[in-house]
Each structure stands twice: as C-alpha cells, then as structure tokens.
Amino acid sequence: MEKIVFYEDRDFQGKSYDCKGDSADLQSFIHRCNSVKVEAGWWVLYECNNYMGYQYVIGPGEYNDYRRWMGFNDCVRSCRIIKNAKAPYKLRLFDRPNFDGQSLELTEDMKSIQEKWLRREVQSCKVLEGSWIFFEHPNFCGRQYLLEKGEYRHHSEWGALKPTVGSIKIIIEL
Template sequence: FITFYEENNFQGRCYECSSDCADLHSYFSRCNSARVESGAWVLYEKPNYKGYQYILSPGEYTDNQQWMGFNDSVKSCRAIKNVYGNVWKLRLYERPDFGGRMVEWAEDCPSVYEALKFREVYSCMVTHGAWAFYELPNYRGRQYFLERGEYPRHTDWSAASAAVGSFRRITEF
C-alpha cells in the first residue's frame, strides 16, 4: 500500500491507499511526500489517471522532488501488479504505426540515443513486462507507464512529443 501526506517529511493530513483510485481529491488537497510500503505505483496529477505520471517503487519520498514531481498535485493512482513474470521485452519504432526501423530491447536503457541511435520513439509494442519511459536521458523528465500492449503513436502512452530519452523495466512489485 501507499500513504500520501500533504506536507514534506510525512507531515500533515495523510491518506493510506491499498488499491487503484480514480479520484483522490476528497482525501487530501495536495501531496508533498509519500511512503510506499509495498508494490509499485503510478501517481497521476489529475483525476481519472490523467496528467503527469510518477512511478514509485517501495521506499520513502520525503518531498515530491524525489519522484520528480512538477507540482504538489496527485489526484489519482494505480497499483502496478506483477502479472508479467520475470521477462521484459519491448519493440521500439522510429515511425508511427510501427513503421521505420525497429529495435527489440529487454534491459534498462539510460540513453536511447547512445544505445539505439533514435532521437525519438513514435510507436512501441510491449510484449513482456511493465516499463517506465522518461522524456530525458538518465531517467529524468516526464515519466510514462507502459504495460503489455500496442502503442501505435506516442500519444497512446500520453506523451505530448515522441521524445524518449531513457527507459527502464519496472521490477519491484
């Protein structure tokens, strides 16, 4: 489960959550720290799993900068369930609709450009596992949660642009 706190350092009003919640606004008005007791979670800036995404694994986050928060708004959350086993694999494409050059990958990638020579990823197919995409290299910038499925366009994983600087496997559940 995850506990949200309105203030830094686990202070202020708090709310303990053990399952997906599409609208957290009635439990707290802002979120500046969190404690993930178990599982991996995706936090969303807006209700109904919209807006900025933040992927948290078990641990303590004394302020929202530790999860690269753009603001103190957390309005919905989803538990990431391990229905994937211990295999991770995805296919990245340099064009929309699975066009252009394709690269299959099964490991974390701190720099998409250095490893794959792609500047942008326009479509993706996740065949195994759950993944976190980051807008910038070294797991920085906006985050996106991808699970098994087809993503013909970058907007299908809620990205405004096709910039993918790095990605990693979600391995802690």
C-alpha cells in the first residue's frame, strides 16, 4: 500500500503527517515540508493546492531536505499517487501541436533529448504506455512534469509554460 510521510523540518524532525492517498490540500496537516519519507509507491508533490504549481516526482526512499527531490522551497501543498508505473513503456513526441510534424518514439530514458531529437522543444505527445517525467534541462534537472497515459495536444496540457524539454525519464515501480 502506498504511503508517504511529510515532515515540517529537515532530517525528519518536527510535526509529521502520514499520507496514504491523494490529497488536494496538505496545509491543514502541515504548514511547510522540509523532508519526506516515501515508504511505498511513486508520488507527485505539488507546490500549490489542488495539484497546481511546480511538480516534484519522487519514489521510494528518504529525502532529508527539500533539495533532495529538487524542490525550489519548502512548499508542498498537495500530492497524489502515480498510477501506471509498470512496463511496458512507450512515448511518442511531436515537434508541433496536435500531433503534427516530425515524431519520435521512445521506450527508454533520455539523458539529453538532443541525442535523438534535433530540437529541445516538444509541442505535443502521446503517452502510449507507462508514466514519464519531462525535465526542463538535460541530465534530469530543472522543472519536472508528470505525464501519464494519454494524449497531450499542447505543452500547456502537461503544465508547462514553454515546450522546452531537456531530458525524459520513465517512472519504474520497484
């Protein structure tokens, strides 16, 4: 069963909250989040209530400081469980909105999208199998965007302000 524990202070100190499912508003349980233990499952943490703002995708493990999950600050206001993190994995990228233009199919992580894609922009995509994370920069750095099975006609549909994608990672359930 999925479970994540949020702590207000670094190194798993201070007030804590055990969460076992999606939560649109964590603020009534904790006021800030400086460390997290993921006991089971993959989760996406959001900077704002109602699954809005910056996204941080984390899997099983201990994160003693918000920078360990590439957080920009100690704001975690909502979270949800990531489903569909099992094989097979297949993703199709398009260089134009609405699945137009050149496309590229992926079945594995890409540390730098420019290895196989001449541009750093992805305008639309189809997640055919599995769940994926788009990172703003190469080497799995920068803003993160969770993409679960489905169609994304425009980069704004996965929450991005710009179509810049530097690297892509599969979410693999252990």
